[in-house]
Amino acid sequence: MGHFATGVCVVTTKDKAGTPFGLTANAFASLSLNPPLALVCIDKGAQCYSCFEESKIFAVNVLGEGQEAISRRFATKGTEKFAGIPWHKGESGVALIDGAISHIECKIVRSYDGGDHTIHVGEIIRATTTGGRPLIFFKGKYHRL
Numbered sequence: 001m002g003h004f005a006t007g008v009c010v011v012t013t014k015d016k017a018g019t020p021f022g023l024t025a026n027a028f029a030s031l032s033l034n035p036p037l038a039l040v041c042i043d044k045g046a047q048c049y050s051c052f053e054e055s056k057i058f059a060v061n062v063l064g065e066g067q068e069a070i071s072r073r074f075a076t077k078g079t080e081k082f083a084g085i086p087w088h089k090g091e092s093g094v095a096l097i098d099g100a101i102s103h104i105e106c107k108i109v110r111s112y113d114g115g116d117h118t119i120h121v122g123e124i125i126r127a128t129t130t131g132g133r134p135l136i137f138f139k140g141k142y143h144r145l
Contacts, residue, residue, distance in 0.1 A: 020095035021048035024075035
């Protein structure tokens with residue numbers, strides 16, 4: 001699977017108290033234009049796994065080429081992931097990472113078992129883009145266009 005080049009995103013959600021959580025993912029895809037749907041695949045062992053079930057919302061922050069350090073931070077377990085990372089709340093209340101080239105806010109409308117992951121289908125409730133060049137992941141390394 002490493003031979004398939006992907007963009008890099010941080011998927012964010014929140015817990016019942018509104019505390020932001022997130023993780024680095026490349027298992028994200030556009031699913032439908034009408035209605036507008038996207039999907040993310042979340043590892044059942046992720047620290048924030050239950051937050052997706054509790055909140056029923058998520059945001060996809062598509063990272064730009066200068067945000068490799070953010071990707072690495074959100075891919076690491078046991079760290080305070082949002083410490084020192086500039087972000088703001090989106091319309092849905094989830095964290096949107098400043099400087100990301102796109103933000104896609106979704107409410108979960110369906111979830112499916114996918115082995116060691118859960119596939120969450122989200123109805124897109126808001127999407128914005130700032131433009132810029134994406135961060136790319138290929139064969140275990142970060143790349144730039």
